[in-house]
Structure formats: structure tokens, C-alpha cells
Amino acid sequence: MELEVRHLRALCAIADTGSVRKAARLLGMTQPSLTTQLQRIENAIGGELFTRERTGSRVTPLGRSVLGRARPIVAEMNALIEEARSAAGRATGSRLWIGSTNSRAVPGWLRRLRARFPDVDTTIRTDASPNSLLQMIADHQLDVAFVHEVAGAPLRIPEGVELRVLVPREPQFVVLPDVHPAARLPVVRLVDLAHDQWMVDPSVDGELTGLRRVLAAAGINPRMVYGDYMTAADLVAAGEVVSPCQPTARARPGTAVRPLEGDPLTVRLMVACRAGAAAPPGIEAVFGDLAAAYREVAWSCTAYRAWLVRQDPPLPPFQLPERLPVPVPVPQ
Structure with a gap:
């Protein structure tokens, strides 16, 4: 078996998520398929790259050595794909890739984006895992993501990803x-x-x-x-x-x-994109459309509307999201 870039991506995904199950979701695969692929990779290399534990997958010393070589290759390939996609976007118009965890605000967000940017090819990727969506931002697979962070369970923020708070404290x-x-x-x-x-x-x-x-x-x-x-x-x-x-x-x-x-039980609702000059054009309007879509859905729900009017002030701040500092890289 000859190792290909897709195999290296799989190894990086397992290491980054700490789980074959979560890595499979990130890669758009089934867990059995990724498990079989990992076994073939380990057979080809001749050693175990991850130890399987009850809480997930831990990288072995051999795995760390292989990942040290794999990550630069994957990063270069991601950069190549992004450059090619950008060139294609310039040639054919524009594109906007957005991601989201499950939210009833998403249809209204899409509707507003398509009305605002009628010549833009807007596509969406949904995922149950906010961490997976954030990693896809870092890997240039998404431009913007709508994610939530459960109180007491901080998300892993990849290097170069910027977060803005849409709703500081949404009750569950x-x-x-x-x-x-x-x-x-x-x-x-x-x-x-x-x-x-x-x-x-x-x-x-x-x-x-x-x-x-x-x-x-x-x-x-x-x-x-x-x-x-x-x-x-x-x-x-x-x-x-x-x-x-x-x-x-x-x-x-x-x-x-x-x-x-x-x-x-509360969560913090946030929007993410690449930081600084790497952010997609029109990002402020994209954030504003999400805030409007969320506000529309919030006031349409009987139980949530009753909760909102009991608050002081009665409506959470839905202005343009507050920007959070870009995080310091966390060692892998």
C-alpha cells in the first residue's frame, strides 16, 4: 500500500480530534471505513500509530514521528487547494462556504446571504461537532462557521481562527x-x-x-x-x-x-472565520445576517419569547458580534 495525501489527512484528523469516530465525521466517512483505513496504514508503516483507549485514540511515539512528517505535507496540499479554489472563484464569480452546528437560524441565514450576494455560490456544511467546524475553517475548507460552546467545556481554537460572540449566554x-x-x-x-x-x-x-x-x-x-x-x-x-x-x-x-x-445549562453562540486579512470579503454583512436570522427565530418561539421578555434587558444583544482575541497556538 502506498500512502496518499488522503491517508495523511486521516491520520491528522484522528490526532486532532482524539477519536476515530469524530475524525470520521470530520472527513465525511463512516467510522468502520476509517478504522479499516487506519489498520491498512499501520500495516503499511509496520507499527501502531494510535493506542485505542476507552476515551479515544492516543498517539504513539511512532505516530508522533509520522505526524511530524505528515502535517507539513497536508498543510501544503491545503494551501494548494485553497489557491486553486480562489483562482476558480475569481474566474467564475465568487463562492462562500459556511458551516454550522444544528440551528433553526440557518435557513434564514442562507436566505439573507443569497439575497445579499446573488452572484455568490453559497454552500453549507453542517456538523454536530463545533471543534470539527473550527478545524475546517483553519484548513480552508470553510469560510465562516456558526458554532456553540457549552459553559464549562471550552472549544479547541486552531491557530489563525477568529471568533466573535453572537449571544454570550443562551439558555438550554x-x-x-x-x-x-x-x-x-x-x-x-x-x-x-x-x-x-x-x-x-x-x-x-x-x-x-x-x-x-x-x-x-x-x-x-x-x-x-x-x-x-x-x-x-x-x-x-x-x-x-x-x-x-x-x-x-x-x-x-x-x-x-x-x-x-x-x-x-447555557451555551455561548459564536461565529468563526480566518483572522485578519485571511477573512472572506463581506464578513461583517455575513455576521449581521446571522444575527438577524437568529433574532427572527428567537422571537418566533413561544417558550423562548416568554423567557426573553422576563430578562433585563428583555432582548439579548444582537448587534454585530463582539470580536474575541485570536488564540495563542496550543502545542499538539
Whole structure:
């Protein structure tokens, strides 16, 4: 087997994410496919590059040596691809690649961008992992990304990526069966859900950690199951689980969306792009359109609107996002 650039990208992705599962999502592959590819790479090299642990994949000394050679090659190839894409964009018009974690603000954002830039080829990539989207910004695979950071679980910010805060503190609500006794309450306490089974998606960076933290702080240790949030919605409607959700979430038949007392679980909503001169043209307008789209969705949701009017001031600051400092590179 001859190693190709795609194989080197796979090794870098596993090292950067610390997990074959997360790396597969970043690369747009299935986990079994990436596992098979890694085994073939290790067979070709003649040694183990990662040790498989319960918490993920750890780089071996041989792996560090291989990655030291692989990273410059991948970086050069990324630069070559970006230059070629930029040249193609100049020849045929313009393009804008945006990314986002799951959010109901995305359709309105896209609608506004396409109205503002009718001659721009705007495409979107969605991913459950904010860290994966940030890495795609750094690798020139995306121009802009809309991400969230769970309180107490900081994101990994790659070198050269700039973040701006859209909403400093968005509360996370809970979705529960509409026949649940707590569904009759305007605001739900965590202790009201102490005997329920909770469902969370562990592939969404920080969400499992954040939920465990707030449940422990409330002095409860409920049963926990894992899966994606589309499945969770079906199980909530069936009366099997309760689940954290965004405040902009729509209540499906058989479910109710309620705020949590004291807002113990929160996230920070941010937009990311490459820093300085590397930022795409028109970035301020792109940020402004996202703020408008988020505001539109926020006020259209009954539960979130009620939460907003109880705040002081009653509406979070949706002006152009505050720019955060470009982070110091973290050693790999």
C-alpha cells in the first residue's frame, strides 16, 4: 500500500480530534471505513500509530514521528487547494462556504446571504461537532462557521481562527413528554426530572460534560442514554426520555419545551472565520445576517419569547458580534 495525501489527512484528523469516530465525521466517512483505513496504514508503516483507549485514540511515539512528517505535507496540499479554489472563484464569480452546528437560524441565514450576494455560490456544511467546524475553517475548507460552546467545556481554537460572540449566554431548555407532570409548569426544576431517563448526544462537543455537571450540581444522578437528537425527539414523544434542547426548538406532537429554573445549562453562540486579512470579503454583512436570522427565530418561539421578555434587558444583544482575541497556538 502506498500512502496518499488522503491517508495523511486521516491520520491528522484522528490526532486532532482524539477519536476515530469524530475524525470520521470530520472527513465525511463512516467510522468502520476509517478504522479499516487506519489498520491498512499501520500495516503499511509496520507499527501502531494510535493506542485505542476507552476515551479515544492516543498517539504513539511512532505516530508522533509520522505526524511530524505528515502535517507539513497536508498543510501544503491545503494551501494548494485553497489557491486553486480562489483562482476558480475569481474566474467564475465568487463562492462562500459556511458551516454550522444544528440551528433553526440557518435557513434564514442562507436566505439573507443569497439575497445579499446573488452572484455568490453559497454552500453549507453542517456538523454536530463545533471543534470539527473550527478545524475546517483553519484548513480552508470553510469560510465562516456558526458554532456553540457549552459553559464549562471550552472549544479547541486552531491557530489563525477568529471568533466573535453572537449571544454570550443562551439558555438550554428541556423537551419532555407533554403528559409529564412537569410539562404543566412554565419553568421546570431539574429535581422535577430526577427520576426520568435523560438522553444526550455525546458526539456534540461538551454537551455530555455540561449536562453531567449541572445534574451533579443539582444533587441528582438520573439514568442516561446516548443517541442523536432526532432519535431523542421520537423517544421523548413516546414518553421514554427527557432531553436538553435549544430554546428555539419546536415542540413536536406529544412533547413540550420548557425552560429550566435558574438556567443552569447555557451555551455561548459564536461565529468563526480566518483572522485578519485571511477573512472572506463581506464578513461583517455575513455576521449581521446571522444575527438577524437568529433574532427572527428567537422571537418566533413561544417558550423562548416568554423567557426573553422576563430578562433585563428583555432582548439579548444582537448587534454585530463582539470580536474575541485570536488564540495563542496550543502545542499538539
